[in-house]
Every structure is written in C-alpha cells, then in structure tokens.
Amino acid sequence: MRKDRIAALIEGLEKNKLDALLVMKPESVKYLTSFSADNTALIIGKGKKIVITGFIHAEEASEFFRGWDTRIAKKGIYAEIGRAAAARRIKRLGFEALSLGFTQYKNIKRVLKGAADFAATDAVESLREIKERGEILAIKKAAAITARALKEAKRGLGPNATEASVSRHIKRLFIKYGAEGPAFEPIVAAPPASSRPHHIPRAKRLGRRNALLIDIGAKLNGYNSDLTRMCRLGRIKPKFLDIYNITAEAQNRAIARVRPGVKISDIDRAARGHIEAKGFGRFFGHGTGHGLGLEIHERPYIARNNNARLKEGMVFTIEPGIYIPGLGGVRIEDIVYVEKNGCRVLTDDIDKSI
C-alpha cells in the first residue's frame, strides 16, 4: 500500500472539488496500492477507500486491502461501482480520462444514474509525472538489463544474423537477466530500412554497410526502460557519419538544457534547431522524447508544442533522429532525469560510438 501517494491524490481531488476518484487503469492501481490486477477498480476519496474486484482476484484482494471497503462484484464490476457510489453518497466522482474507454464511460454513467457527476481528470498521471528516488532506481535497474543485453547482442552481430534473430536474441537475454520481458517489441533496423523509425525486424541479413539501429528496452518490476544505439556493421559512408554526428550533437544540446524550470518545448527546440540548421529538419519528424515509468510512453512528452516546464524528478528520453529514405536512419536515445540543479543521464555508461 502506498499511503503517501494516496494522501497526495486525495489532496489533489479536494482542490478539484471531487468527492472521489474512480481508478481502473492497472498501472494506476499498482502505483497507488502496489496491487497488481486487471479488472479491479478503486474508489478513493477523503474517508473513502473502496476496492471492487471480481472472483478472479477476490482472495488476494480480501487479504491485501485490509481496512478497505472491499466489494467482490457478483454481477459485473460496473453495477458494483454504481452501488458503491450510491452507498457512500458520492456526488462528484472523477475518472481517468486518458485511459477510460468510451464504452466503459457509458457503462459507468449508466450505473451512476445521474446521482453523481462524472468528471474527467488526469490526477494519477499528474502524480506519476514526478518520480520518487525509488522509481528512478527501478528505471535504472531496468536500463541496466537493457544495456547488458545490448552489449551481448552486439557481440553476436555476424554476417548470418538477421534483424529478426537479433530481436529474438535480445528478448531472450532480457528474460535471462531477470526482466519480465521487453517493454516493447525491439526495433532492429539495418540500413536503408532504418529510415522507418518503427521498422519491424525482418528475417533479412544485416549486410555490411553503415550501422544497425537497435531501439530496445527491458521491463523490470513493472518499470520500463528505453535505449537506442547505432551499431557499426561495416564501412560507414561519409553521409551516414554526417547524420550520426549531427544527431549526436542534437542530443547533447537537448540534454545540456535539461534542468528544473526550463520550458519543455525548449528542450525539443535545442535538438530540432540543430538538425534544422544542418539542413535535415524534414528528416526529423517525431518528438524529441517521452516520459517513461510504469508505462513506456507517459508524461512528459518532449514536443515542440509542450509549454509546460520541467520539474525535479521528471524522467524521460532524449532521442532525436534523422531518417533518409534510401540511405537509412540514425537515432540516439538515452534516459535522463531532472535533478535540483540540472540532470543526470541514466544510461550514460553505455557506449555511444558508432
């Protein structure tokens, strides 16, 4: 149970004049309580700690949620949400607007029968945007497995390896080294296919030209990691080396700007501006980075239109790239976290040379 997080959540709800929040996203349930389960709902407010689950998780929920109003739904979770809201006289119930499905929303509106307002919030995502020390450590541990698997996979890059075989190798290593598995399907892209940022690995030999793009991340204890490196396959053409160097410099410039109070769009600008100045702006069409934690993509999004400001404890990737159809692509990605006076790169011990 994470009483500190629940207390912070309730404080935020009161400011937004919500009696309680309905929490159904598994990552949110885990974040607030440490309980891992699907199809389980929490209703949390001042003086209200309600958990609703079905037969599947009844035994462990009854044991885990001591002191909570624990309700085992016999006729579906939605009906029980309605009953609980009525019994506890909830008049204004928040919901997780970023994860609730349209049909779930309709079902819950129906069971509330108009007795309670049902208001969109991003309360849990807001809390999760600022990581605690323990969370940063969890991401760092996941990243260490990623780095170890990458190092071993690089040694196996021979003339008979294929994109798909490298991907499989890395996934097996993740599990061997204790991870749950990959945070996302590995992206292993030989040139020229690496001009496609989310290329799907094929059963195709890697060849001996330029460098292989490997974008991977292990998931450990629910926390995700994410890392992209370029691995030399043979002779690097001057133009390929050019885009590699420009991308590396763009990443350095973005990382150098990371500290509390900086506008997030300025981080994006630092990377994008350099790539644009070198004439490759139209070959860098995605955002500069994304937060990560219990989800592989979460706040903050390091994008040109994000006017929020960095805060201490935010953790995100910095991953500019240049993608040229016919030649191939370069992306370099590290995880950084915002410290009091600047930032730390969580993945800076992982060889970045091409």
Add this chain to the structure above:
Amino acid sequence: MRKDRIAALIEGLEKNKLDALLVMKPESVKYLTSFSADNTALIIGKGKKIVITGFIHAEEASEFFRGWDTRIAKKGIYAEIGRAAAARRIKRLGFEALSLGFTQYKNIKRVLKGAADFAATDAVESLREIKERGEILAIKKAAAITARALKEAKRGLGPNATEASVSRHIKRLFIKYGAEGPAFEPIVAAPPASSRPHHIPRAKRLGRRNALLIDIGAKLNGYNSDLTRMCRLGRIKPKFLDIYNITAEAQNRAIARVRPGVKISDIDRAARGHIEAKGFGRFFGHGTGHGLGLEIHERPYIARNNNARLKEGMVFTIEPGIYIPGLGGVRIEDIVYVEKNGCRVLTDDIDKSI
C-alpha cells in the same frame, strides 16, 4: 491487403447506414489490411479507402497503401481525421466503441465539428468473431509452440524450481521456438496459491504436494494461444483428485455440446451445472471460456448470460475450474473451434493427465 475482409466490412456498414468506419485499433488495422502500426487510422466506406498516419510510419504506409487516399498527418492524427471526413463529405462515421478511448472520442467529436454523426459500432469485432481457415491454422501454430514449451518446462520441474523460474523458462522457450513472446504473463501457481485464478508467480519453491497449475500461451504472427494444464508435483490428495476429476468432466461436457446453433450460455451451463451438482458451484466464479485470435480475449465470451448462438468458425477456450482457498485450484483449458457438424479441439494432443 485483405480486400475480402474490407468488402465484408463495407457491406455491414451499409446495412447500418454508415458512410464509413474509423478504424484505429491496431488489431483491426492489421486484420483489414495486414499493416502493423500504432497511431494509424483507416477510414473505410464504399468508394472510400483513406489511411492517416504520422511521420513514424509515413514511408512504409506510402509504399503499402497503393491506391488509397494516404494522408501523412503533420499536426496530429485527429486534425487529419477531421479534414479527411470533411473532404470526403462523410455524414455518418462509425467508430470502434469497444476500443476507442473516452479522450480519443472527445477529440474526434471536436474535429468533426458536428458535420458528421459519430456512431458507435462493433463492426470489426463482429467480423473477427468468425475465423477463416488461415486464422485457425495460425492459432494452431501458436498453440503448438505453447505445447512444446509446456512439455519441456514439465521436464524441468524439480525440487529447486520456483513458480517464477518456471514462468521465465517458458517465456524464453516461446521465443526460442519462434513466437513473438507470451500472449500474456504466464500463470504458474503451486497449491494452495492456485486457488487464485490469476496468481502471479513468486520466487517460491513448488513443493511436493498435489499439482502445479500452468496457464500459458504463445503469440505467433499476431495470433494468440491459451492452454492450462495441471502438472503433478507429488502425492495427489483425494480431495484434490476429486476436484481435478470434476473439472475434467465439466470440461468434457461443455466441449461435447459445442456445435453451430447452440446457445452460448448452454455451453457455460454444461460445465457449470456439473460443478454445481457436485457441490462446488461457489468455487467456480469465472466464465467458462473466451474467444481468442488477434487478441487473447475477444468474442465470443462463453458466459452464463451470453444468449447468442455458436456459429461455424468461432474459436474459443473451454476452461472451467474449481478454486478452494487453503487447498488450491484446478483449471483445465483447451482451445476449440466450431465446425459444420460439431467441434474440434485444437489442443487435444497435449497430455491432460494429472
């Protein structure tokens, strides 16, 4: 491209007086086109084949969707959906109510600016409920990897194995044998913890009593499989053997009833009725099975309140169970598909003895 499936979809839309369907769920996009991508939308209707994607998938989409109205969204996918609907004069646009998020729904309503109705449908899920021969074969191939991994994992069940080590072993075997990975996190539960249907494997020795519950599935080429077997750990107590035999008989009775035209609730009843008659009704609190294919849980749901009727080509699990706190649980799960005159068990070559 799956022109046959797209044609069937369009036929269904016309019956529902929809000009077009907005398809955003990755499994639906893959089902209709064979294109694998996130953050990609299709708008499909009579004379309308529109694909909207961002920079990430621009190159492969432009290459893949020959003859389509291909739109690379520069300012977000939602704005481009609005522009496409206006340009193509769509008045009544369907959306996938079972997968669209509340916030996505709001965003799309906004960009449609009231110029088009936005109507909830389950058009793609309805098509997907009936599998083609190729899909049944794909599930069968995934199940074959599951069976192979289970067989090998069973040989490794020694006194030093833990639930977590068995789970890890199986996940590595899945990848070794060519699967993308697990369809879901393996459930490996030693008694008495197996009384929790979705128990999370722990770093705890398996012990020498009764039988281990292993519920696993490999995912191959996007298709999921699902299988539960009880693996003997040592001496089986009479009561444990009892619930095993009752569960096995319940499963046999349900499978025996599977054929086109049968009410789905009757399949559930066949299993549940037997367990109830033996006095264990309250220890079987979940549904009797679920469809599977591109998703691990999809239609049809074999539940007591599902009054639909079975149709040829449906593929689903039959997985009754009895879960007794303090003793442990039993579940036996196979995949069946509905044939013209009955059904076939896709997983019947996998040893079921305790």
